[in-house]
Amino acid sequence: xAHDRHEELLQALHECMEACNHCFDACLQEDNVKMMAxxxxxxxxxxxxxxxxxxxxxxxxxxxADLASLCAKICEDCGNECKKHDHEHCQRCAEACFKCAEIxxxxx
Amino acid sequence: xAHDRHEELLQALHECMEACNHCFDACLQEDNVKMMAxxxxxxxxxxxxxxxxxxxxxxxxxxxADLASLCAKICEDCGNECKKHDHEHCQRCAEACFKCAEIxxxxx
Amino acid sequence: xAHDRHEELLQALHECMEACNHCFDACLQEDNVKMMAxxxxxxxxxxxxxxxxxxxxxxxxxxxADLASLCAKICEDCGNECKKHDHEHCQRCAEACFKCAEIxxxxx
Amino acid sequence: xAHDRHEELLQALHECMEACNHCFDACLQEDNVKMMAxxxxxxxxxxxxxxxxxxxxxxxxxxxADLASLCAKICEDCGNECKKHDHEHCQRCAEACFKCAEIxxxxx
Numbered sequence: 001x002a003h004d005r006h007e008e009l010l011q012a013l014h015e016c017m018e019a020c021n022h023c024f025d026a027c028l029q030e031d032n033v034k035m036m037a038x039x040x041x042x043x044x045x046x047x048x049x050x051x052x053x054x055x056x057x058x059x060x061x062x063x064x065a066d067l068a069s070l071c072a073k074i075c076e077d078c079g080n081e082c083k084k085h086d087h088e089h090c091q092r093c094a095e096a097c098f099k100c101a102e103i104x105x106x107x108x
Numbered sequence: 109x110a111h112d113r114h115e116e117l118l119q120a121l122h123e124c125m126e127a128c129n130h131c132f133d134a135c136l137q138e139d140n141v142k143m144m145a146x147x148x149x150x151x152x153x154x155x156x157x158x159x160x161x162x163x164x165x166x167x168x169x170x171x172x173a174d175l176a177s178l179c180a181k182i183c184e185d186c187g188n189e190c191k192k193h194d195h196e197h198c199q200r201c202a203e204a205c206f207k208c209a210e211i212x213x214x215x216x
Numbered sequence: 217x218a219h220d221r222h223e224e225l226l227q228a229l230h231e232c233m234e235a236c237n238h239c240f241d242a243c244l245q246e247d248n249v250k251m252m253a254x255x256x257x258x259x260x261x262x263x264x265x266x267x268x269x270x271x272x273x274x275x276x277x278x279x280x281a282d283l284a285s286l287c288a289k290i291c292e293d294c295g296n297e298c299k300k301h302d303h304e305h306c307q308r309c310a311e312a313c314f315k316c317a318e319i320x321x322x323x324x
Numbered sequence: 325x326a327h328d329r330h331e332e333l334l335q336a337l338h339e340c341m342e343a344c345n346h347c348f349d350a351c352l353q354e355d356n357v358k359m360m361a362x363x364x365x366x367x368x369x370x371x372x373x374x375x376x377x378x379x380x381x382x383x384x385x386x387x388x389a390d391l392a393s394l395c396a397k398i399c400e401d402c403g404n405e406c407k408k409h410d411h412e413h414c415q416r417c418a419e420a421c422f423k424c425a426e427i428x429x430x431x432x
Contacts (some may be wrong), residue, residue, distance in 0.1 A: 004127065010126070014162075016121055017162070017163070017166065018118070018166045021163060021167040021168075022164035022166060022167075022168075024167055025167050025168040025257075027302060028253045028256060028377070029253070032250075033179050033249040033250040033252075033253055034247070034249040034250065035406065036249075037244045037245070037249055040256065041241075041244055042269055044260060044383070045380075045385060045386070045387065047163065047166070047167070047316075048163075048379070049387075051159055052193040052372070052376055054122075054125070054159065055125070055129060055155060055156075055159055055372070056369075058125065058126045058129035058130060058153070059129040059132055059368070060129075060130075061369060062369070062401075063369065063373075063398060066394050067128055067394070068396070069393065070387065070390050070391070072118070073387075073390070074387060077386075083114075083349075084254070128309070133365075136361040136364060136365055137361070140358075141357040141358040141360075141361055142355070142356075142357040142358065143358075145352045145353070145357055148351055148352060148364065152271075152275070152368060153277060153278070153279065156268070156271070157279075160264070160268055163264070163432070164261075167260070169261060170261070170293075171261065171265075171286065171289075174286050174289070177286050178279065178283070178286065181279075184277060185278075193324070205305060216429075226342070230338055230378075233379070233382065234334070234382045237379060237382035237383040238382060238383075238384075240383055241383050241384040263379060263382070263383070264379075267375055267378065267379055268377065270338075270341070271341070271345060271371060271372075271375055273351050274341065274342045274345035274371070275345040275346075275348055275371070276344060276345075276346075278401070290426075324423040
């Protein structure tokens, strides 16, 4: 089963998607939203692609490697933006993104 | 955090999405695909909405209750179709669908 | 064909999805992002569900009426938020949202 | 505006998404579903990524070129599978896929 081979990746994607969406929501509630604009944008990008890749893996898609390669790139970009900000939701999101990027690279 | 309040639901949605997509893939490899047509169709419906609802919950959407209500209905329909078939992937999928439907109803 | 019966709705959904995503992107570039936080949030909600409903209609989903009912509600909420703001992207988005809400109601 | 620069691509993606989802639905109603299994699978892949790329373009995503490159590949694979089958829905889908692949390549 595709989802057995990729269990670690599925878990990392799920956690990254949750962390990015939580960060998206929390950034929109910060006082200085302007400073978080790039973070908000990348959180959505990253959550959307992580969710998409979860679907692709679990339906045994032929394109998992291609999607994982792109997902690694987006996770890194999102992690690099998040780690600039001191908010706990940003730091947690950066951590989830970097972990997910590493596992994506192995599947790419 | 929205995703803390809904941890059980997020887990059930994730498992249901995986089970439905695995069933979708496995049904397309069966000898008698014709007999599985409705199952294939509902597997996609259910996996797509479960994935959508995971995103909505984790971004703290205002529409979680509405989506959970519809998701419960689709999970039940998919579970009812899957349980008609003896394939292990169908039986497992039915189980994941019924479990997810119950938890969706509580959030609806 | 499902997409023939729903041609007007598909077009309205497509235009609303584009307007919401454009408004999302433009809001994140405004000086006063803080004031746009609710708009950004609803733009994503609305764009995501419009896109989801386009997929559901064109695959002849059994759940088009349920999804259209929820989509009408989200389009109205997004339109009501957008019309509070003078930016051209918000006014255009409000217009697309209200138009889409009307057509969704007919399909609901 | 991102969606102005990419108007031709947005239109092609929308048409390809509709054609793939219509083909998915129609294949599941054919007598010989077994023969259509690969077509059903690729129709879903292609419709999902076309819809995803529409969203990405209209939110002015940084990753449009990467996604367009992968979308061109999936559109070609789906078009090549569809053109093997004489059903009108498959032939129309192949046409929409090849057209979309060409325009994706220009954006990649």
